[in-house]
Amino acid sequence: xxxxxxxxxxxxxxxxxxxxxxxxxxxxxxxxxxxxxxxxxxxxxxxxxxxxxxxxxxxxxxxxxxxxxxxxxxxxxxxxxxxxxxxxxxxxxxxxxxxxxxxxxxxxxxxxxxxxxxxxxxxxxxxxxxxxxxxxxxxxxxxxxxxxxxxxxxxxxxxxxxxxxxxxxxxxxxxxxxxxxxxxxxxxxxxxxxxxxxxxxxxxxxxxxxxxxxxxxxxxxxxxxxxxxxxxxxxxxxxxxxxxxxxxxxxxxxxxxxxxxxxxxxxxxxxxxxxxxxxxxxxxxxxxxxxxxxxxxxxxxxxxxxxxxxxxxxxxxxxxxxxxxxxxxxxxxxxxxxxxxxxxxxxxxxxxxxxxxxxxxxxxxxxxxxxxxxxxxxxxxxxxxxxxxxxxxxxxxxxxxxxxxxxxxxxxxxxxxxxxxxxx
Amino acid sequence: xxxxxxxxxxxxxxxxxxxxxxxxxxxxxxxxxxxxxxxxxxxxxxxxxxxxxxxxxxxxxxxxxxxxxxxxxxxxxxxxxxxxxxxxxxxxxxxxxxxxxxxxxxxxxxxxxxxxxxxxxxxxxxxxxxxxxxxxxxxxxxxxxxxxxxxxxxxxxxxxxxxxxxxxxxxxxxxxxxxxxxxxxxxxxxxxxxxxxxxxxxxxxxxxxxxxxxxxxxxxxxxxxxxxxxxxxxxxxxxxxxxxxxxxxxxxxxxxxxxxxxxxxxxxxxxxxxxxxxxxxxxxxxxxxxxxxxxxxxxxxxxxxxxxxxxxxxxxxxxxxxxxxxxxxxxxxxxxxxxxxxxxxxxxxxxxxxxxxxxxxxxxxx
Numbered sequence: 001x002x003x004x005x006x007x008x009x010x011x012x013x014x015x016x017x018x019x020x021x022x023x024x025x026x027x028x029x030x031x032x033x034x035x036x037x038x039x040x041x042x043x044x045x046x047x048x049x050x051x052x053x054x055x056x057x058x059x060x061x062x063x064x065x066x067x068x069x070x071x072x073x074x075x076x077x078x079x080x081x082x083x084x085x086x087x088x089x090x091x092x093x094x095x096x097x098x099x100x101x102x103x104x105x106x107x108x109x110x111x112x113x114x115x116x117x118x119x120x121x122x123x124x125x126x127x128x129x130x131x132x133x134x135x136x137x138x139x140x141x142x143x144x145x146x147x148x149x150x151x152x153x154x155x156x157x158x159x160x161x162x163x164x165x166x167x168x169x170x171x172x173x174x175x176x177x178x179x180x181x182x183x184x185x186x187x188x189x190x191x192x193x194x195x196x197x198x199x200x201x202x203x204x205x206x207x208x209x210x211x212x213x214x215x216x217x218x219x220x221x222x223x224x225x226x227x228x229x230x231x232x233x234x235x236x237x238x239x240x241x242x243x244x245x246x247x248x249x250x251x252x253x254x255x256x257x258x259x260x261x262x263x264x265x266x267x268x269x270x271x272x273x274x275x276x277x278x279x280x281x282x283x284x285x286x287x288x289x290x291x292x293x294x295x296x297x298x299x300x301x302x303x304x305x306x307x308x309x310x311x312x313x314x315x316x317x318x319x320x321x322x323x324x325x326x327x328x329x330x331x332x333x334x335x336x337x338x339x340x341x342x343x344x345x346x347x348x349x350x351x352x353x354x355x356x357x358x359x360x361x362x363x364x365x366x367x368x369x370x371x372x373x374x375x376x377x378x379x380x381x382x383x384x385x386x387x388x389x390x391x392x393x394x395x396x397x398x399x400x401x402x403x404x405x406x407x408x409x410x411x412x413x414x415x416x417x418x419x420x421x422x423x424x
Numbered sequence: 425x426x427x428x429x430x431x432x433x434x435x436x437x438x439x440x441x442x443x444x445x446x447x448x449x450x451x452x453x454x455x456x457x458x459x460x461x462x463x464x465x466x467x468x469x470x471x472x473x474x475x476x477x478x479x480x481x482x483x484x485x486x487x488x489x490x491x492x493x494x495x496x497x498x499x500x501x502x503x504x505x506x507x508x509x510x511x512x513x514x515x516x517x518x519x520x521x522x523x524x525x526x527x528x529x530x531x532x533x534x535x536x537x538x539x540x541x542x543x544x545x546x547x548x549x550x551x552x553x554x555x556x557x558x559x560x561x562x563x564x565x566x567x568x569x570x571x572x573x574x575x576x577x578x579x580x581x582x583x584x585x586x587x588x589x590x591x592x593x594x595x596x597x598x599x600x601x602x603x604x605x606x607x608x609x610x611x612x613x614x615x616x617x618x619x620x621x622x623x624x625x626x627x628x629x630x631x632x633x634x635x636x637x638x639x640x641x642x643x644x645x646x647x648x649x650x651x652x653x654x655x656x657x658x659x660x661x662x663x664x665x666x667x668x669x670x671x672x673x674x675x676x677x678x679x680x681x682x683x684x685x686x687x688x689x690x691x692x693x694x695x696x697x698x699x700x701x702x703x704x705x706x707x708x709x710x711x712x713x714x715x716x717x718x719x720x721x722x723x724x725x726x727x728x729x730x731x732x733x734x735x736x737x738x739x740x741x742x743x744x745x746x747x748x749x750x751x752x753x754x755x756x757x758x759x760x761x762x763x764x765x766x767x768x769x770x771x772x773x774x775x776x777x778x779x780x781x782x783x784x785x786x787x788x789x790x
Contacts, residue, residue: 057686083688090683096545097678097733107676111688115669118736164687 008071009034010168010199011086016055016065025051026062027223033201035167038194040214041203042234044244048223049203050091050172056201057170058082070167083111087161091172091203093153098144101156105131105141108163131162135189151182158189169193171202175209187213211235212258219243235259237315249289249315251308254282264293264316271297273415276340276367277309278360279350283375284309286404287350292316294408299340302329302359309350328357341367345415348407349399351375354384354392361391369414370399373407431737438744442527445748449755450519457511464505465515471499497654525648525656525712526754526766527747530719532660532709534746536702537720538727538739539667542674543698544605550720551706554612554699558619559589560710561641565623568637569630578640579652579711586707589615594699603695605681643716643767645754652712663705664743670698671735678733716750716767718774723749725781 009032018026025048033039041049054060055067058074067074069085077085087108095104108131109124132138135155140148145156154174161169171190175183183206191213194200204210210217211231219226219234221243227234240248246263253260275291277284277300284300285308291298301321303310313320321336323329329337337359341347347367351374352360364370372395382389402410443466451462475498507515536551543549552558563585567578574580593615597608623641630637673694676684681691706720723746724738731737750766753773757766 054682059682059685079685079690080688083686086686088683088686090680090686092680095679099675099678099733103675103734104679107672107679107687110672110676113672118668118671160687170686 012068014066016062039201040210040217043220047220057088080111086168087164087166089171098146102141105159108160131159135159169200207261251311274344276344276347279352284350285312302333353381354388372399442748465507467503474500522648524653526751529709529713530746530750531743532705533720534723535743536706538724538742539702555589555593555615556586556706557715558616560586565637582711590703640714642765643714644765659708674735717771
């Protein structure tokens with residue numbers, strides 16, 4: 001399960017338990033982080049992530065178990081010695097007093113300075129310069145920390161941690177209050193430090209970011225470790241569903257390839273209204289999720305292997321007709337799809353692409369009722385020709401147009417209209 | 425060295441301001457004296473401790489004379505200007521003791537205030553917040569109501585009362601070795617309220633000495649003696665230097681206690697030391713001058729606006745500014761048609777100024 005390496009891990013947590021008041025916040029947690037490793041702590045709110053981090057930097061002393069830094073038991077070190085081994089980037093970096101950025105960074109030198117030394121010495125100044133340079137904060141050094149942006153303040157605290165010159169770094173939600181650009185910049189910075197040998201442990205509640213930047217993830221829930229390992233092995237619905245108490249869909253990210261986790265609410269519906277989905281890619285994926293959450297009995301296909309919509313369908317346990325990529329759907333697949341389209345109370349055409357064999361049009365024409373979602377102009381989607389275009393226009397005039405957002409009400413309305421004459 | 429120069433220029437400027445205020449103050453009084461004479465006489469009065477001797481003296485407590493050790497300090501006087509005898513006597517024996525004591529008290533209250541505001545991360549904190557002033561007041565009022573024959577008996581009682589009150593507040597607020605500042609603040613308020621009740625009751629029982637007790641409570645510097653200065657000044661200086669060595673720890677503490685811990689500050693121990701030192705320095709001031717409000721609150725505030733939050737510079741500049749401020753306000757207090765307790769003047773001048781700052785800028789953000 002865990003990586004085995006020759007060197008001794010920088011941080012070792014052995015069977016740590018901790019209660020705060022009457023609550024057992026940590027219950028027998030064992031974990032280690034190697035030199036040059038970026039370990040992410042993930043888990044729901046109240047799982048004990050922050051508490052675990054606080055046992056790593058000596059703020060909390062565990063009731064049971066031992067935390068070691070660089071081979072030394074933390075409970076046998078004084079606070080200066082701990083601060084020379086592990087630096088912390090806190091979750092809340094809001095400051096009430098307007099210290100200059102440089103002053104805050106210099107505070108990282110606290111474990112090295114002597115009490116009577118009022119003016120910082122040369123090694124301190126070098127360490128502060130270096131930290132400011134590596135975090136690209138040189139230009140902001142004289143600005144009051146109260147006046148820089150949230151992302152810059154976070155970088156200033158990372159700079160302070162750098163100035164502390166420790167083998168290990170603990171970060172509590174380093175990106176929680178940042179916009180997407182600064183989230184990535186802060187995490188890139190940490191990844192760089194890790195590449196140069198620092199050991200980083202970070203609580204990150206954004207699972208996608210955690211998966212993208214961390215070497216390993218540790219999933220914590222109810223104070224217990226649920227899973228540890230590569231992001232791909234930890235971020236699975238089997239692990240996430242009990243931890244977060246919700247269904248999740250894990251799909252590879254289109255850009256980074258890292259696992260992408262989407263929480264989905266699991267409605268207790270009968271799923272007695274059958275809706276079939278035609279189309280592919282991101283729009284079809286969104287439509288699937290939407291319909292599934294609204295409680296429809298959803299089917300989809302044909303979908304080529306590797307399509308985003310197909311992985312979403314797998315996560316949702318939605319019946320999907322899969323075909324090999326590039327070659328187009330085979331006879332069997334088309335027969336199945338025809339059956340679905342005929343049986344379904346409605347067929348949703350999710351921004352459909354008209355391929356050379358025009359099977360989408362065949363299927364749509366076989367449907368009882370079509371609902372059309374268009375996101376791109378037809379010209380971009382038509383790979384068949386003018387005849388296909390004519391058929392599509394016919395279809396368009398019969399179909400009900402809808403947006404992804406307004407899809408569910410559109411289907412409810414359409415199926416209700418069908419149901420009324422049947423009842424009479 | 426940017427920081428060093430900044431600190432030095434502030435210190436030189438404030439020392440010059442203090443000296444100027446002292447000289448002007450010493451020139452004001454029933455007998456008019458010209459400034460150059462006063463300046464020379466003031467310089468003549470500056471004594472530097474040159475020798476230390478421990479002897480055996482006697483002190484009378486509750487009418488019983490008991491032997492007790494005394495510390496004899498000999499002073500060297502580096503200046504010897506030629507000044508007319510009367511002027512020298514007026515400046516040195518009549519006016520300077522009061523001015524010097526005012527300076528020491530202002531110095532002490534403002535430095536303790538700067539530390540407390542940083543410590544509590546709260547702009548409303550001042551030295552009396554942990555019960556020091558109430559404790560001192562009870563000690564003083566009790567001694568006035570039920571006199572004890574002892575040299576500096578009132579001051580000693582006030583000093584002891586202050587430290588006992590601070591210690592009680594600290595003990596109440598401490599659980600499992602941790603002293604949360606919020607608890608400390610609330611415990612301080614509760615103990616102050618309780619002591620206030622005891623003080624009121626003692627005042628009711630004080631009979632003829634009620635006037636003196638009320639006057640003491642208002643904060644005053646009249647009838648100051650060199651003896652008081654000689655006890656208070658060294659105490660204030662030593663504790664101040666102690667606090668100064670903690671100025672960087674205070675800076676870090678302002679970012680939050682947990683944060684301070686993670687950069688290597690032993691938080692609870694540091695808090696204990698800071699509380700003890702600032703209680704001592706406040707107690708020393710309150711014991712000799714009564715409860716003088718607002719010096720410890722507004723002087724550090726104003727200095728923070730001017731020099732920034734760095735305690736390495738905030739602490740010494742606040743201390744000197746506090747000294748200057750109290751000497752100036754006491755001069756106002758004693759130069760009116762009827763002499764006022766200086767506490768009235770500091771509050772009457774300080775409160776509107778504070779409100780002005782509050783309306784005008786950042787104080788409400790702190």
